Amino acid sequence: MVKAAYVLGTLLVLVGLVWIGQGSGYFPYPAESFMIDQTPWIYWGALAAAAGAVVIAQARRRSR
Structure with a gap:
């Protein structure tokens, strides 16, 4: 359960960073993204x- x-x-953090990058224009991929x-x-x-x-x-x- 802890591994999950x-x-x-980790996925939430990575997705959040991609969204921040796209929203700010620093990561414009794909080019036709809304x-x-x-x-x-x-x-x-x-x-x-x-x-x-969090x-x-x-x-x-919990792992301690």
């Missing part, structure tokens, strides 16, 4: 990355 939480948390240069995706990405960090922190706490 680590995987889920997320490029759209500020709301920066906020959604930050929320997803923060949620992933999941990882809880998994670390």
